[in-house]
Amino acid sequence: MSRDEMSDLQGKRLHKLVELVYHNVPFYREKMQEAGLTPDDIREIGDIGKLPFTTKQDLRDNYPTGLQAAGQSEIVRIHASSGTTGNPTVVGYTRRDLEIWSESAARAFTAYGVTKNDIFSVGYGYGLFTGGLGAHYGVEYVGATVIPTSTGNTDKHLRLLRDLKVTGIACTPSYALYLAEAMEKNGMTRDDISLKIGAFGAEPWTENMRHEIESRLGLQAYNLYGLSEIIGPGVSYECECKNGSHISEDHFYPEIIDPDTLEPLPYGTVGELVFTTLTKTGMPLLRYRTRDLCSLTDGKCGCGRTNVRMTRIIGRCDDMLIIRGINVFPSQVESVILEMPEFEPVYLMVVDRIDCLDTLQVQVEVRRDYFSDELGEMLRLRRRLADKLKSVLSISADVKLMEPGSISRSEGKSVRVIDRRQLT
Amino acid sequence: MTIKQISVFLENKTGRLNEVTKVLAANGINMLAFCIAEATDFGLMRLIVHEVDKAVEVLRNAGFAVILTDVIAIHCPNRPGALSKILESLAENSIFIEYMYAFAQSERADVIINPNDREKCLRILEEKHADIL
Numbered sequence: 256m257s258r259d260e261m262s263d264l265q266g267k268r269l270h271k272l273v274e275l276v277y278h279n280v281p282f283y284r285e286k287m288q289e290a291g292l293t294p295d296d297i298r299e300i301g302d303i304g305k306l307p308f309t310t311k312q313d314l315r316d317n318y319p320t321g322l323q324a325a326g327q328s329e330i331v332r333i334h335a336s337s338g339t340t341g342n343p344t345v346v347g348y349t350r351r352d353l354e355i356w357s358e359s360a361a362r363a364f365t366a367y368g369v370t371k372n373d374i375f376s377v378g379y380g381y382g383l384f385t386g387g388l389g390a391h392y393g394v395e396y397v398g399a400t401v402i403p404t405s406t407g408n409t410d411k412h413l414r415l416l417r418d419l420k421v422t423g424i425a426c427t428p429s430y431a432l433y434l435a436e437a438m439e440k441n442g443m444t445r446d447d448i449s450l451k452i453g454a455f456g457a458e459p460w461t462e463n464m465r466h467e468i469e470s471r472l473g474l475q476a477y478n479l480y481g482l483s484e485i486i487g488p489g490v491s492y493e494c495e496c497k498n499g500s501h502i503s504e505d506h507f508y509p510e511i512i513d514p515d516t517l518e519p520l521p522y523g524t525v526g527e528l529v530f531t532t533l534t535k536t537g538m539p540l541l542r543y544r545t546r547d548l549c550s551l552t553d554g555k556c557g558c559g560r561t562n563v564r565m566t567r568i569i570g571r572c573d574d575m576l577i578i579r580g581i582n583v584f585p586s587q588v589e590s591v592i593l594e595m596p597e598f599e600p601v602y603l604m605v606v607d608r609i610d611c612l613d614t615l616q617v618q619v620e621v622r623r624d625y626f627s628d629e630l631g632e633m634l635r636l637r638r639r640l641a642d643k644l645k646s647v648l649s650i651s652a653d654v655k656l657m658e659p660g661s662i663s664r665s666e667g668k669s670v671r672v673i674d675r676r677q678l679t
Numbered sequence: 680m681t682i683k684q685i686s687v688f689l690e691n692k693t694g695r696l697n698e699v700t701k702v703l704a705a706n707g708i709n710m711l712a713f714c715i716a717e718a719t720d721f722g723l724m725r726l727i728v729h730e731v732d733k734a735v736e737v738l739r740n741a742g743f744a745v746i747l748t749d750v751i752a753i754h755c756p757n758r759p760g761a762l763s764k765i766l767e768s769l770a771e772n773s774i775f776i777e778y779m780y781a782f783a784q785s786e787r788a789d790v791i792i793n794p795n796d797r798e799k800c801l802r803i804l805e806e807k808h809a810d811i812l
Contacts, residue, residue: 621688621744628686628748628793629777630716630723656721658690660742 256561258553265508266299268533273297273306276539279324282317283307283541303508303531304519308542311344314484319345325537335383336483336582343383346483349537353392356486359503360393363492366501366558367452367477369423371398376416378426378434379457379580381405384649385487386457386580390425390479393489399423406430409437416448423452425479425488427580428460428468432611435471445473454479456488457580458613459568465497478567484543485530491565496557499564506534509563510542511551514572525550527572528565546573576672578606578613581650585671588617588652591643597625597636601662608676615652617644620659680811681749681797683731687724688744691717699724702741708734712789714780725780727752727791751792751800754810757783762790768807774800 256264274294276283286307287293296305314322323330330347348356369375375394379386387405394401402421404412412434415421424431431453438448450472456479468476478500481488490507491500502509511526512519520526528545548570553563576583585604592598599620607614619640627633637654644652663670689695696715703710713726728734731747738745755761762781769776775795782789789812794800804811 623739623744624746626686626688626744626746628684628723628725628746630718633721633723634718656688656690658688658742659744661690 258561261505261562262300264505265533266301268505269300269303269508269531270294270297272531272533272539272541275324275536276541280322280539282313282322300508303510303542306531306541308517308529308544309540310544311484311546314344315342318342320347322540323347323538325349330537334385334388334483334487336385344484346385347537349535352486352535352537355506355534356389356489357392357396359486359506360389360489361396362503363454363477363479363489364393364397364399364423366492366494366560367423367454367475368495369394369397369399369452373397373399373422373452374402374419375399375423375425375452376402376404376412376421378404378406378412378424378430379488384581385481385483386427389481389487389489390454394423394425409434410441413438413441413443413448416450417443420449422449423454424450424472424474425454427457428455428464428476429458429579429608429611429613431455431468431472431476432464435468436611439471445471448473450474453477454488454492456480458577461567480565480568482545484540485532485545486535490530494556494558494560498556499552499566501556501560501562501564502551504562506532508533509551509565511549512544514544514546514548522551522553525566525569528568546571546575548572574672576604576606576674578615579650581648583615583648583650587647588644589671591640591647592619595640595643597622598640599659599662601664602671603662604672606672606674606676613676615648615650616655617652618655618657618662620657620662623659681801682727682752682812684748684750684791684793685726685728685731685734685738686746686748687726687738689715689722689724691720691722696724698741699738699743702737702743703728703734706733706737708737712780712782712791714778714791716778725778725791748793749797751794751797751804752812753790753792753804754812755781755788755790757786757788762788765790765804765807765809768803769794769800772799772803774803 277294329349331350332348335343335345377390381387451474453474453476465476477493479488480500481490491502493500508531510529514527528547528549530543532539547568549566549568555561592602603618605616641654708728711727716723735745777793779792
């Protein structure tokens with residue numbers, strides 16, 4: 256498809272999208288009215304700059320379904336990601352959205368070279384997290400055999416890889432390394448398995464990790480990018496050239512902006528990635544700020560595809576951490592600790608990668624007069640905090656009880672996170 | 680009668696215990712008995728001193744997390760079976776002991792007890808004519 260044809264298609268879809276949200280989502284109607292806009296002002300893709308942005312905070316403020324454009328009877332699936340202060344981000348999908356999602360994910364697997372002759376193991380978590388089901392539907396759409404392995408049972412996973420001669424795997428890059436380690440510990444080598452394609456995403460990774468995964472598992476490793484607010488895995492994907500991830504821009508229109516001035520930036524410049532969901536009808540979003548930093552490239556790729564590519568995510572413009580593929584904000588930890596009078600209102604999160612798996616330790620100070628003389632009570636207190644953290648963060652954290660005053664305080668911006676993971 | 684026990688919350692790190700004893704030494708406070716309960720990454724130091732108020736003050740000033748707990752202290756003859764007899768009478772009366780520790784020297788041992796029901800425990804010890812401090 257030529258650039259002109261693509262822009263024309265995007266413009267038409269954007270107009271339809273704006274009409275949909277103007278008439279069905281009060282949040283967007285009010286924002287557009289404030290800006291003096293009606294759907295007729297948005298005719299082509301170049302008009303997108305007139306539209307308001309959407310932030311994660313807007314999703315929280317409109318919790319749970321305030322940004323939904325479709326009525327509840329049209330919604331056939333709900334996913335949710337963890338959110339700060341206990342409010343998860345809820346995303347409703349219509350049947351059409353699921354089709355768009357499956358097709359987008361299928362494009363990714365097709366680009367990796369997956370065919371109906373492949374057997375694919377999906378090692379992302381199944382559940383509220385979009386990783387598992389998103390990859391699952393993509394593989395199934397291509398016609399390959401899908402094994403919904405999910406996370407957790409590494410020994411069984413290895414056994415299935417070997418015995419079923421599995422040819423492809425989708426999981427986080429850190430889990431791929433963990434699998435490689437477990438395989439070597441079990442006395443297996445890459446020659447005992449038949450993997451040739453790996454679809455990795457849900458957390459940042461590097462070229463060095465790619466080389467390590469490829470050599471230890473004997474496969475070709477490709478990036479799979481997505482976020483649940485937009486749809487899930489399949490928003491963009493690498494091809495055999497491994498030179499940037501192709502964005503399905505007929506469904507998800509990308510922009511790069513300066514996160515401070517909110518001005519659009521030209522291709523090739525690093526800035527915040529913004530997506531508009533051109534075709535979604537469940538919870539469509541206008542100019543959603545992902546907080547991910549990267550740059551965009553256009554022009555024909557070596558593989559022949561002409562859709563826009565994005566570079567690797569090089570960082571975040573907020574304090575979000577991605578731990579075991581799950582988004583974690585320090586403010587979530589803070590909200591839990593502030594609710595418990597037994598602790599001082601300070602904390603330190605130590606993130607590390609041990610044996611290829613992310614770990615999170617939360618250090619808290621026990622209040623001077625608030626601890627118990629009984630060990631059992633103290634252990635129960637620690638357990639109580641760990642349970643609360645788990646329910647808010649969706650990942651387990653190791654709680655370390657500290658003496659009051661032992662976590663450093665500083666005026667202004669204090670250090671709340673130490674990330675020891677070496678992403679090299 | 681009960682006595683006041685001082686409990687200090689300690690992180691498990693080298694030299695931390697010594698910090699407590701240094702503060703007490705600098706203020707001329709002598710420990711009569713103490714014990715340490717430990718978990719993986721923290722511990723509790725429980726101690727008995729003469730000058731309770733002063734010890735709490737200097738430890739808190741030094742930044743330690745300190746609380747006071749009422750415990751029962753008894754003198755017990757330092758010979759086989761003496762403690763067993765006392766504990767048996769407590770068990771017969773369904774007194775559960777959260778923790779206890781003891782120091783023996785020459786003829787007698789000082790035993791510190793923290794039971795689940797302090798009043799009942801004291802009553803039973805009095806009935807048995809235990810030597811309560």
